[in-house]
Amino acid sequence: xxxxxxxxxxxxxxxxxxxxxxxxxxxxxxxxxxxxxxxxxxxxxxxxxxxxxxxxxxxxxxxxxxxxxxxxxxxxxxxxxxxxxxxxxxxxxxxxxxxxxxxxxxxxxxxxxxxxxxxxxxxxxxxxxxxxxxxxxxxxxxxxxxxxxxxxxxxxxxxxxxxxxxxxxxxxxxxxxxxxxxxxxxxxxxxxxxxxxxxxxxxxxxxxxxxxxxxxxxxxxxxxxxxxxxxxxxxxxxxxxxxxxxxxxxxxxxxxxx
Amino acid sequence: xxxxxxxxxxxxxxxxxxxxxxxxxxxxxxxxxxxxxxxxxxxxxxxxxxxxxxxxxxxxxxxxxxxxxxxxxxxxxxxxxxxxxxxxxxxxxxxxxxxxxxxxxxxxxxxxxxxxxxxxxxxxxxxxxxxxxxxxxxxxxxxxxxxxxxxxxxxxxxxxxxxxxxxxxxxxxxxxxxxxxxxxxxxxxxxxxxxxxxxxxxxxxxxxxxxxxxxxxxxxxxxxxxxxxxxxxxxxxxxxxxxxxxxxxxxxxxxxxxxxxxxxxxxxxxxxxxxxxxxxxxxxxxxxxxxxxxxxxxxxxxxxxxxxxxxxxxxxxxxxxxxxxxxxxxxxxxxxxxxxxxxxxxxxxxxxxxxxxxxxxxxxxxxxxxxxxxxxxxxxxxxxxxxxxxxxxxxxxxxxxxxxxxxxxxxxxxxxxxxxxxxxxxxxxxxxxxxxxxxxxxxxxxxxxxxxxxxxxxxxxxxxxxxxxxxxxxxxx
Numbered sequence: 001x002x003x004x005x006x007x008x009x010x011x012x013x014x015x016x017x018x019x020x021x022x023x024x025x026x027x028x029x030x031x032x033x034x035x036x037x038x039x040x041x042x043x044x045x046x047x048x049x050x051x052x053x054x055x056x057x058x059x060x061x062x063x064x065x066x067x068x069x070x071x072x073x074x075x076x077x078x079x080x081x082x083x084x085x086x087x088x089x090x091x092x093x094x095x096x097x098x099x100x101x102x103x104x105x106x107x108x109x110x111x112x113x114x115x116x117x118x119x120x121x122x123x124x125x126x127x128x129x130x131x132x133x134x135x136x137x138x139x140x141x142x143x144x145x146x147x148x149x150x151x152x153x154x155x156x157x158x159x160x161x162x163x164x165x166x167x168x169x170x171x172x173x174x175x176x177x178x179x180x181x182x183x184x185x186x187x188x189x190x191x192x193x194x195x196x197x198x199x200x201x202x203x204x205x206x207x208x209x210x211x212x213x214x215x216x217x218x219x220x221x222x223x224x225x226x227x228x229x230x231x232x233x234x235x236x237x238x239x240x241x242x243x244x245x246x247x248x249x250x251x252x253x254x255x256x257x258x
Numbered sequence: 259x260x261x262x263x264x265x266x267x268x269x270x271x272x273x274x275x276x277x278x279x280x281x282x283x284x285x286x287x288x289x290x291x292x293x294x295x296x297x298x299x300x301x302x303x304x305x306x307x308x309x310x311x312x313x314x315x316x317x318x319x320x321x322x323x324x325x326x327x328x329x330x331x332x333x334x335x336x337x338x339x340x341x342x343x344x345x346x347x348x349x350x351x352x353x354x355x356x357x358x359x360x361x362x363x364x365x366x367x368x369x370x371x372x373x374x375x376x377x378x379x380x381x382x383x384x385x386x387x388x389x390x391x392x393x394x395x396x397x398x399x400x401x402x403x404x405x406x407x408x409x410x411x412x413x414x415x416x417x418x419x420x421x422x423x424x425x426x427x428x429x430x431x432x433x434x435x436x437x438x439x440x441x442x443x444x445x446x447x448x449x450x451x452x453x454x455x456x457x458x459x460x461x462x463x464x465x466x467x468x469x470x471x472x473x474x475x476x477x478x479x480x481x482x483x484x485x486x487x488x489x490x491x492x493x494x495x496x497x498x499x500x501x502x503x504x505x506x507x508x509x510x511x512x513x514x515x516x517x518x519x520x521x522x523x524x525x526x527x528x529x530x531x532x533x534x535x536x537x538x539x540x541x542x543x544x545x546x547x548x549x550x551x552x553x554x555x556x557x558x559x560x561x562x563x564x565x566x567x568x569x570x571x572x573x574x575x576x577x578x579x580x581x582x583x584x585x586x587x588x589x590x591x592x593x594x595x596x597x598x599x600x601x602x603x604x605x606x607x608x609x610x611x612x613x614x615x616x617x618x619x620x621x622x623x624x625x626x627x628x629x630x631x632x633x634x635x636x637x638x639x640x641x642x643x644x645x646x647x648x649x650x651x652x653x654x655x656x657x658x659x660x661x662x663x664x665x666x667x668x669x670x671x672x673x674x675x676x677x678x679x680x681x682x683x684x685x686x687x688x689x690x691x692x693x694x695x696x697x698x699x700x701x702x703x704x705x706x707x708x709x710x711x712x713x714x715x716x717x718x719x720x721x722x723x724x725x726x727x728x729x730x731x732x733x734x735x
Contacts, residue, residue: 021684024716024719024723028720043721045673045677048676054670058645058649058651059647062671066670069673073673146625178627179627183624186622189659193584193587196588200583200586226696230709254714257693
């Protein structure tokens with residue numbers, strides 16, 4: 001896999017279905033961060049969703065079809081980057097297993113998986129970014145989303161980059177590495193249990209004293225933001241990429257403009 | 259025990275509204291986790307030991323028949339008896355037979371989840387034999403007519419005030435005005451009451467944490483010493499164990515013991531680790547006259563060679579449930595059978611059928627914390643997903659779920675159509691979001707909006723806006 005003439009890596013952005021539908025600004029923040037890091041960014045149009053709703057519901061056939069479509073859509077890119085640990089984890093850790101027993105596709109999926117990265121860890125670990133050009137007067141607390149943390153080992157990278165945002169103070173909440181109760185379809189299949197888990201989380205967020213909650217996954221963010229707002233909390237909620245890219249003009253998640 | 263796993267949702271709802279239970283669960287959320295963390299931080303080679311423990315069990319499972327037969331031979335050589343039980347009913351019949359043979363009227367029991375699995379207490383009671391649980395937690399729940407809610411801390415769902423009330427209700431021969439406000443007083447009282455039972459018992463029944471093929475030994479780990487008294491004092495010791503407890507050598511057991519207690523309670527070792535081989539020999543100062551082992555299959559052999567084989571590595575430390583946000587929320591009884599938490603979500607469908615236990619592997623956020631702490635490196639979320647696949651193949655999911663999934667997959671596999679659907683969905687939801695930019699109720703999304711708002715989309719999709727950006731760039735070229 002070669003880069004283009006300028007030596008800049010060609011990155012295919014996997015937007016993720018939630019960013020596409022609910023919060024395009026996360027996608028544009030990702031583009032900005034990647035371009036600033038020296039990447040050429042393209043967005044293949046044949047992408048939809050990573051396939052987790054099917055995969056985690058036991059529907060392997062549809063998950064496999066979607067995986068095949070995604071792998072083909074990102075043929076030829078040096079890297080595939082997603083602003084989500086959950087979706088990147090699916091592409092990187094679960095696609096190859098979907099093709100077990102199919103030598104051709106299994107090797108394609110493995111080769112593809114080798115090029116997949118989550119956005120923030122890609123910036124630090126692959127592109128060597130150590131600081132960002134952004135500022136925000138806020139006290140933030142960072143939630144470690146489960147897939148990013150446990151499948152991809154993302155914990156220090158976002159905190160390292162956030163510590164270079166001018167004016168931003170990081171305050172750890174209790175149990176930042178405990179699930180927020182989203183769990184994809186879990187939160188609608190078992191809403192009462194999900195609610196209990198997210199209530200523990202929002203209590204920890206409030207107790208941290210932060211006025212801004214950050215995380216790297218929109219699913220978790222929408223769950224926590226939805227609960228915080230239902231509880232009447234003043235805590236603002238944003239995707240970490242928005243802050244790192246200095247794109248905080250858009251209202252925060254579930255916040256009106258007034 | 260009555261299986262209520264099909265009612266998991268109702269069980270969970272009850273558990274969530276049970277204030278006493280929620281208070282008790284608070285201890286699980288912190289205590290076990292901190293203690294395990296400290297124990298493991300003090301042992302840098304812990305992860306290597308996990309690899310080694312996993313490899314030992316994988317090897318054993320690959321040669322299970324060989325080691326089981328070797329074990330049987332050694333037990334017989336030591337003067338013991340081995341009984342093979344294919345089903346729970348077989349195991350009950352065998353145990354009842356032994357008890358009758360020795361004219362047993364009282365049976366003491368060490369903590370054993372296997373005897374819960376085979377409903378042994380009910381069976382003994384029906385036959386006029388009195389089973390006495392000797393583990394403090396088990397004793398408490400026996401008084402209450404309950405079942406364990408945790409595999410190593412059976413009464414973890416209770417608060418000490420509840421235990422005090424039970425002791426006052428049952429131990430009516432003791433002074434009414436005694437002080438039971440401290441946990442140590444409760445322990446002392448249970449100890450005095452149980453002491454008598456040990457001497458009355460004709461038969462002692464224990465489970466086993468390990469069976470050693472090399473020596474024909476059964477091994478139990480306890481913290482109260484009740485296991486020792488249960489198996490040494492009565493005339494007869496019956497060990498009930500499932501077939502996957504087999505481990506090749508004493509060396510292997512020693513290796514796995516190093517990860518067991520640390521993962522379970524954060525101890526380096528349990529207070530007692532007791533090895534029993536056969537009945538009392540002529541030169542032994544004490545021990546039972548007869549030693550029986552009941553080896554139970556009860557569905558485990560059907561897991562061999564399947565995607566669920568790795569589950570048979572489980573050493574029942576409870577770390578998975580101690581770290582599970584779902585277990586923390588609803589406790590163990592909601593799972594509706596013997597084994598709760600992530601290990602139960604994988605094991606229960608194998609033992610009682612996924613048609614009954616289908617909720618269990620679904621009620622997981624796949625946060626992966628269970629797998630990250632499992633000392634035997636069992637890929638629990640992956641196996642829960644395999645159960646979901648079996649359910650999907652058999653059409654066990656609700657029709658609405660299947661229909662929704664089919665519609666979604668239809669779109670997800672057609673990018674052009676998907677973009678159009680996303681664009682119109684975003685437009686509608688964005689409009690409904692109003693000035694507040696959130697929705698407090700959405701048709702068909704009641705599960706979400708019952709408890710939280712749905713953030714409204716920003717407006718046009720990323721794909722729409724990106725296409726605009728492409729057109730603008732082209733226009734400026």
